[in-house]
Amino acid sequence: MPFIPHTEQQQRQMLAEIGLTMDGLFADIPADLKAKSFNLPPGLSEMEARSRLAELAGKNSIDLTLFLGGGFYDHFIPSAVYSIISRSEFYTAYTPYQPELSQGTLQAIYEYQSAICRLTDMEVSNASLYDGGTAMYEAMMMALRITGRNKVIIDDSVNPIYRVMIHSYTQNLQIDLEETHCANGLANRDEILDKLDDQTGAIIVQNPNFFGCIDDFTDLAKAAHAKGALLLVSCYPISLGILKTPGAMGADIVTGEGQSLGMPMSFGGPYLGFMAARKEHVRKMPGRVVGETTDREGRRAFVLTLQAREQHIRRDKATSNICSNEALCALTALVYLSLLGKEGLKETAQRCADKASYAYQRLTAIAGVEPRFKTRWFFNEFVVDLPREAADVIAKLIEKGFAAGFPLSRYYEGMENSMLICVTEKRTKQEIGMLAEALESVL
Amino acid sequence: MKLLFEKSVPGRCSVSPGPSDVPTSVNIKDDLLRDRSAALPELSELDVVRHFTELSRRNFGVDTNFYPLGSCTMKYNPKVAERIATYPGFAHLHPLLPQLRMGGMLTQGALAILYEMDLLLREITGMAGFTMQPMAGAHGELTGMMIMAAYHRDKGNKKTVLLAPDSAHGTNPASAAIAGYRVVSIPSGPDGLMDLAALKQAISDDVAGVMLTCPNTLGLFNPHIREICDLIHSVDGLAYYDGANLNAIVGKARPGDFGFDIVHLNLHKTFATPHGGGGPGAGPVGVCDHLVPFLPVSIVVKRADGTYALEYDRPKSIGYVAPFYGNFGIVLRAYVYILLLGKDGLARVAENAVLNANYVRCKLRGHYAAAFDKLCKHECVFSTTDEMAANGVHAIDIAKALIDRGFHPPTVYFPTIVKEAMMIEPTETESKETLDAFIAAMIEIAGLAQKDPETLKAAPVTTPVSRPNETAAAKNLNIALL
Numbered sequence: 001m002p003f004i005p006h007t008e009q010q011q012r013q014m015l016a017e018i019g020l021t022m023d024g025l026f027a028d029i030p031a032d033l034k035a036k037s038f039n040l041p042p043g044l045s046e047m048e049a050r051s052r053l054a055e056l057a058g059k060n061s062i063d064l065t066l067f068l069g070g071g072f073y074d075h076f077i078p079s080a081v082y083s084i085i086s087r088s089e090f091y092t093a094y095t096p097y098q099p100e101l102s103q104g105t106l107q108a109i110y111e112y113q114s115a116i117c118r119l120t121d122m123e124v125s126n127a128s129l130y131d132g133g134t135a136m137y138e139a140m141m142m143a144l145r146i147t148g149r150n151k152v153i154i155d156d157s158v159n160p161i162y163r164v165m166i167h168s169y170t171q172n173l174q175i176d177l178e179e180t181h182c183a184n185g186l187a188n189r190d191e192i193l194d195k196l197d198d199q200t201g202a203i204i205v206q207n208p209n210f211f212g213c214i215d216d217f218t219d220l221a222k223a224a225h226a227k228g229a230l231l232l233v234s235c236y237p238i239s240l241g242i243l244k245t246p247g248a249m250g251a252d253i254v255t256g257e258g259q260s261l262g263m264p265m266s267f268g269g270p271y272l273g274f275m276a277a278r279k280e281h282v283r284k285m286p287g288r289v290v291g292e293t294t295d296r297e298g299r300r301a302f303v304l305t306l307q308a309r310e311q312h313i314r315r316d317k318a319t320s321n322i323c324s325n326e327a328l329c330a331l332t333a334l335v336y337l338s339l340l341g342k343e344g345l346k347e348t349a350q351r352c353a354d355k356a357s358y359a360y361q362r363l364t365a366i367a368g369v370e371p372r373f374k375t376r377w378f379f380n381e382f383v384v385d386l387p388r389e390a391a392d393v394i395a396k397l398i399e400k401g402f403a404a405g406f407p408l409s410r411y412y413e414g415m416e417n418s419m420l421i422c423v424t425e426k427r428t429k430q431e432i433g434m435l436a437e438a439l440e441s442v443l
Numbered sequence: 444m445k446l447l448f449e450k451s452v453p454g455r456c457s458v459s460p461g462p463s464d465v466p467t468s469v470n471i472k473d474d475l476l477r478d479r480s481a482a483l484p485e486l487s488e489l490d491v492v493r494h495f496t497e498l499s500r501r502n503f504g505v506d507t508n509f510y511p512l513g514s515c516t517m518k519y520n521p522k523v524a525e526r527i528a529t530y531p532g533f534a535h536l537h538p539l540l541p542q543l544r545m546g547g548m549l550t551q552g553a554l555a556i557l558y559e560m561d562l563l564l565r566e567i568t569g570m571a572g573f574t575m576q577p578m579a580g581a582h583g584e585l586t587g588m589m590i591m592a593a594y595h596r597d598k599g600n601k602k603t604v605l606l607a608p609d610s611a612h613g614t615n616p617a618s619a620a621i622a623g624y625r626v627v628s629i630p631s632g633p634d635g636l637m638d639l640a641a642l643k644q645a646i647s648d649d650v651a652g653v654m655l656t657c658p659n660t661l662g663l664f665n666p667h668i669r670e671i672c673d674l675i676h677s678v679d680g681l682a683y684y685d686g687a688n689l690n691a692i693v694g695k696a697r698p699g700d701f702g703f704d705i706v707h708l709n710l711h712k713t714f715a716t717p718h719g720g721g722g723p724g725a726g727p728v729g730v731c732d733h734l735v736p737f738l739p740v741s742i743v744v745k746r747a748d749g750t751y752a753l754e755y756d757r758p759k760s761i762g763y764v765a766p767f768y769g770n771f772g773i774v775l776r777a778y779v780y781i782l783l784l785g786k787d788g789l790a791r792v793a794e795n796a797v798l799n800a801n802y803v804r805c806k807l808r809g810h811y812a813a814a815f816d817k818l819c820k821h822e823c824v825f826s827t828t829d830e831m832a833a834n835g836v837h838a839i840d841i842a843k844a845l846i847d848r849g850f851h852p853p854t855v856y857f858p859t860i861v862k863e864a865m866m867i868e869p870t871e872t873e874s875k876e877t878l879d880a881f882i883a884a885m886i887e888i889a890g891l892a893q894k895d896p897e898t899l900k901a902a903p904v905t906t907p908v909s910r911p912n913e914t915a916a917a918k919n920l921n922i923a924l925l
Contacts, residue, residue, distance in 0.1 A: 002788035003519050004795045005874040007697055014798060014875060018805040025797045028818050035697045039566055046523045054780060057532025059552030061540070062842070070539050070787075072767075078458045080488055082529070086497045094512055094851075095721040099913075100906040101846050102500035103444075105720040108495070111447050114923040118482045124922055127721070130578040133766050141621075147530025161766045168762025170590040172623040200548070201820065208626045214475045244477050250711075266528075268538035268767025269578060269722035282920070288721065293634035293916035300444070301911035305922065311617035312857070316626040321617035323725075324579035328719030338447055338491045339458045342483045349514070351460045358465040366461055377471055394829075395544040403540065403905045410542060429464040 001043055025031070045104045056279035060267075065431050067359075068403040069381050069422025071132065071159045071210070072268075075238065076426050077336070077350075081262045084335045091328055095288075099303045105327065106302035109290040112334040119337070120254045121247025122276035126287035128330040130320065132257025133165040135273030136234050137288045138320055139253040140166065140202055141403060142277075143230040145319070146284050149201035150175050153192055157182035158234060162410035184374030185213040192220065198226050202253075206234040207246070211365040211420065212356070212381025213373060221250030226426035237274070237333075239263055239351025239379045253277045262336030264330055272329035283309060286320030291421045355432065359423045362436040368443055372418050381422045383408065386441055391421040396442040403433055444501070444907070449493055451484040457491060501907045503851050511803075512614065513866025514660055514820045514855035516712035518688045521783065524716065524776035529678055533775055536765040547752045554751035558743040560727075560778045563679050567789070568686075568706050569699020570718045570729030571883060574738045576765040579685060581614040583707030583726025584654070588608060588622030589761045590705055590730060591652050591681050597737075600679060602651035605690075610661060610858045615654045615685060624651060631860055634814045635661045637671065646674055652681040657701070658691045660858040660866070662800060662819035672702030681705060681734075689713045690870065691820035694790030706729045710829045712776035713792075725773035739764050772820050774804070795871035796821045800880060803867055806882045810889040814861045822868035824861055827892070836892040837901055838863040843902040843910065844891070848884040906920055 058380060085091065089104060096102030096109075101207045109127045116125040120437065122301045129135040140152055154163060156179055163179070170177055176199070180191035190398070203224050208214050221231040230252035238260045246254040249252070258272030259265070277285055283306065291305035309319040340348060360382050361371050372383035386393050391407040398404075405422070408415040423432065471821050486494075503510065510517035529532065530550060532686045539601050547554065561573045579676035588605070605624035607615045609631055616626040627645055632638040636659065653675050657666045663673070672682040684703040690713045693768065698706045711724035718724070730738060740760045741753040768774075797820050804823035808816060811825035827838055842852030842865070854866040869878055891899055903909065 002791045002795075003521060003785040003872045004791055005872070006795060006798075010875045011795075014802050018802055020801060022464075022794055022798070024810055025794065025801060025818070027667060028561065028820075029692070031694050033666075033669060033696055033701055035695060036569065036700050037787060038567065038694050038790065039538070040696075040781070040786035040789065043788045044782050045605065049523060049779055049782050050527065052782070053527045054532075055531065056552035056555055057527075057530040059555070060532040060536050061533045061549035062531055064540075064549070066537060068537050068539055068543075072533075072538055072850060074458070076539065078488075084492065084499075087496070087499040088520075088524070089499035089502040089504045091525075091717045091719050092506045093502050093720040094515055094517060095509065096717045098842065098846065098852055099911050100843065100908055101503040101508075101851065102501075102902045103907050104498035105501065106448070107444065107501070108498055108720075110922070112922075114446070114925070115483060115925040116450060117925055121477075123709055123925065130582060130723075133763075134582070148730050161763070165766065166909050167764045168589070168764060171761065172589065172596070213633070216475055217772075228734075240477065240481060241469070245481075246473055247491035248477065258527035262572075264534035266534055266538040267550065267771040269765070270772050271766075271770075282922070285919075289922050291916040291921075292921040293912045295617055295908040295911050297909060301908040303911045303913050303916045304918070305536060305913070305916040311613040313613070314617070315613045316616035316620035318613070318617045318620075321585055321621050322579070323581045323612075323614050324709075324718075324722040324724040326578075326719075326723045328717075329719030329723060331720065333887075335449075335491065335495060338484050338486060338494070340483070341456050341485045342480050343456050344459045345483060345677075346480050350462050350465055353471060354463060354467055360470075368685045377475055388493065391544045398543065398549070403537065403543070406539060408542070419924050425460045430695055432465075438468050438891070439844040 023228045023336050064401060064403040066403045067405050067421050067423060067435060070406045070420060071125060071257055072265055073424055074265060074426055075260050075424050077262050078339045080339055081332060081335050083182060085328060085332050088376040094410045096304060098303065103302060106290050108167055108300050108331050108334060110292060112330045114268040115288065115334055115337050116274050116276050119237060120276045121142035121245035122254055123279040124282045126285055126289050128324060128327060129273030129275055129287055130323040131271040132234060132255065133257035135275050136162050137169045138165050139232045139255045139275060140204065141230060142253060142284050142286060143202035146281055147228060147230060148202040149199050152181060152197045152202045152204065153178050153195050153200060155182055155187040155192065156182045156202040157211060158186055158204060158206040159210045185211050185375050186215050193223055196223060197229055200229040200233050202230050204232045208236055208239055208379040212378040214377040214379055216244055217249045220319060238349055238352060242346040258333045263332055270326055270329055272333055274325045284319060287322050287325060289339065348425050355425065355427055356380040356382060356423040359432045362432055363439060366436060366440045380424060381420055383418050383420050386417045389416050394419065399440055400438045402438055404435060446924060447484045450490060451486060454487055455485045457485055457486060457488040490793055494584060508849055508851050509849040509873060509881055511853050511867045511919060512746050512851060512869040514687055516870055518715055518869060518870040520715055520717040521871035523779060524779040526775055527779050528586050528772050541753050547838050551751055552808055556778050557777060560774055563781050564708065564727055564729055567693060568729050569697035570706055570712045571732040572738060573727050574767040575724035575727050575730040576739045577707065577728055578765055580707060580709040580726045580769045581618055581898040583728045584614055584618035584727045584778050585622060586764045587683050587705040587707055588618055590734055592622055593737045593761045594681060594734060595651055604649045606645055606649055606653040610659050610683060610860050611654060612660065612687060619654065627685040639667060640672060641673065646678055648678055650680045652683055654685060656681040656685040656688050658688050658820035661815055662822040663736045663815060663823050664820055668701045687712060693793045695793050704734060704820060710773055710777035715780045716773050716776040723770050723773055737761055792871050799869040799871060799873060802878060803869055803882060807885055810886050822866055824863055825865045827863045831892040833894040834892060836896045838865050840899040841865065841888050842897045844888045845884060846903040847905045850881055850884060876910050
């Protein structure tokens with residue numbers, strides 16, 4: 001099924017009209033550069049392909065009750081989200097370089113940028129980046145460009161997956177990356193302030209952090225600004241339905257993973273990196289940006305703007321190399337936020353917190369299950385210490401049909417018995433009760 | 444058209460989580476909460492559906508219009524791949540499951556796809572191993588540059604310079620610069636290909652590598668490609684292949700056979716996954732044998748018992764460029780596409796893509812100025828003629844006039860080395876009837892450029908808006924309704 005419409009006769013006719021043969025079309029490839037091998041299987045019909053892929057899909061366990069989060073969440077997705085983003089006028093379009101025939105995409109991006117700003121209390125947003133981790137890396141590079149400095153402080157309560165990504169990206173660069181170690185589940189003020197100096201370009205923190213604990217970084221924003229550094233906050237967009245915003249804390253650049261806004265987990269992608277910032281930094285921001293303007297008749301129109309920052313114009317002087325981004329995922333997030341609206345997002349966030357709070361009470365009532373941190377303030381994830389190795393307990397609970405949580409020993413020393421538990425609005429009281437019973441039974 | 448926010452009616456709502464089965468919590472203190480709700484729109488579900496349906500009608504997509512955008516490979520996106528990506532076994536799979544003890548066994552179907560895709564892409568490109576992590580073409584380039592840097596660091600090489608032709612995609616120099624390299628641009632010769640003499644002059648021990656597309660952005664295949672790779676290798680540099688133009692040669696020739704060390708592919712081009720209005724894409728990176736140890740972690744391996752596992756213990760790896768396994772949903776669609784086409788189907792892709800490009804090239808010859816009037820691969824590049832220029836007609840005017848005739852314009856003003864460039868890539872999925880209609884429209888517009896240039900300047904007139912004022916957009920910056 002190659003999706004090629006030409007009949008053999010048409011092919012012959014076209015070749016004849018241009019005076020070439022099929023072999024002649026490839027005469028410019030020297031014989032010794034022709035493919036040495038091209039040993040692929042024969043093509044399948046759609047019926048065969050669907051059957052084979054259904055079989056592979058069946059080898060993935062999706063019937064587990066998920067209490068697994070870690071930055072990637074199983075939220076409810078309203079039916080209208082998929083219905084809207086499945087319109088092929090959206091998903092088969094290219095980057096909106098020709099504005100007259102892309103007003104749909106362009107207006108949607110402008111609305112997305114507006115929604116992200118309103119959610120985070122920031123002034124500007126770009127059109128999307130790949131994911132929360134690359135968005136954090138881009139924010140770090142942006143902060144270093146703005147400040148002209150090369151030192152970055154990152155607390156280890158930031159998602160460890162993002163921290164290893166940032167380590168990877170900075171291997172070949174002259175960046176002094178310093179990690180601080182969270183205290184009682186919150187970003188370590190003493191260590192951060194100790195390391196903060198006039199060479200520091202950015203402090204990177206996360207809220208709620210990887211352990212689910214809620215923080216207020218107003219003090220860090222003030223401290224950073226006093227030294228001429230910027231505060232970078234990574235956040236979980238659903239939590240912003242109720243939590244204090246990074247903008248209100250004084251953050252300079254805000255990033256995060258947008259998957260929770262209507263995207264399925266899809267085994268790691270496609271996801272959505274979002275980025276918002278203060279307006280004064282807009283020209284240092286990476287990625288596409290859509291702006292409002294008017295057409296020749298004075299009608300409202302939208303265009304890609306500030307393109308002089310981008311690779312197709314500035315080449316090696318661009319603010320980032322990004323070209324393809326996650327436009328359809330940004331549209332997904334916008335549709336999701338529109339469907340939930342002001343009240344729906346607030347209720348969803350509150351419901352997550354309520355259910356997590358209920359689960360916390362149920363689970364910590366079990367003998368031997370202790371809250372790890374003293375802070376009582378968490379959003380929809382929390383850490384418990386178990387009487388034995390968490391990875392082992394989690395493995396036993398998988399047999400009982402639960403993905404009960406994430407074993408923190410994978411990324412943190414001294415947390416062999418600690419388990420990160422996530423509760424979204426999808427989990428029922430009954431499921432939480434069953435998890436509590438199952439956990440008690442395996443301890 | 445009104446914005447979503449302007450349609451909002453206070454108190455109106457659509458989706459809510461419904462009644463709660465747990466008590467409302469008191470676990471968050473007030474000063475950690477936001478002081479007012481986020482000002483999101485308040486709309487009914489139908490309001491939202493109508494709004495976005497109306498927006499969708501203000502777009503051209505491959506499903507609505509011919510889209511001959513050079514270097515973008517806007518081919519048809521098979522519906523079956525979209526459908527398969529929604530199978531709950533894929534869509535609802537949590538990416539952290541394999542990190543749980545024995546968790547890899549919970550995701551054997553997904554790991555099998557990643558593993559098999561690696562093997563398929565190896566065979567298609569002639570490379571020795573792939574990572575699926577990069578989430579777009581430019582992300583693949585950056586990953587490739589990081590692998591290059593890791594290779595040189597490992598060998599103790601002190602290299603600072605990356606070479607790229609002046610016809611390169613903008614992402615090439617940008618990716619190299621972001622990875623820490625100084626980019627030196629190599630001019631193209633009068634034949635449109637990289638100037639070998641200039642390349643030889645630029646070669647030194649400082650050179651870490653070269654980035655190339657082949658065929659290049661003029662649609663020309665460089666017969667000296669192996670010589671270029673050899674030259675780079677002579678100073679222990681690496682040759683990087685930008686796979687944006689692989690559609691021209693898939694099944695016919697392989698970058699690995701040319702001598703390239705690192706390759707990225709754009710699954711959203713050659714392998715028919717949709718562009719999504721600008722993304723998401725996927726940019727898997729393949730490397731030759733001696734660079735395999737540097738690939739990002741994790742890598743999917745097949746164990747002796749036939750099961751699949753993720754391997755993390757790779758000491759020379761550059762680390763993680765994505766949180767997990769890349770844009771799995773996109774890799775999955777491309778995997779389905781490769782299975783559907785198979786060996787014969789994929790070889791026919793290049794044949795028909797090249798046939799269509801040359802058909803358009805030959806038919807437009809004489810009506811527009813061909814940048815290089817010789818055999819091309821998947822795309823051809825034209826300029827305005829001197830007569831058009833004398834009438835004040837620019838490539839952008841031709842582009843806008845095409846819109847009124849129902850065609851997405853070609854890529855204009857790129858490659859930058861061709862004045863008033865119009866870069867046309869028809870792809871193999873377009874019919875002769877569509878190509879003939881496009882050619883007829885182009886010829887009609889060429890005629891108007893002589894007789895009535897003013898109508899071209901006024902175009903487009905059939906779209907929801909006419910040409911927007913881009914200068915005003917940048918000057919009076921309004922990028923969010925706060």
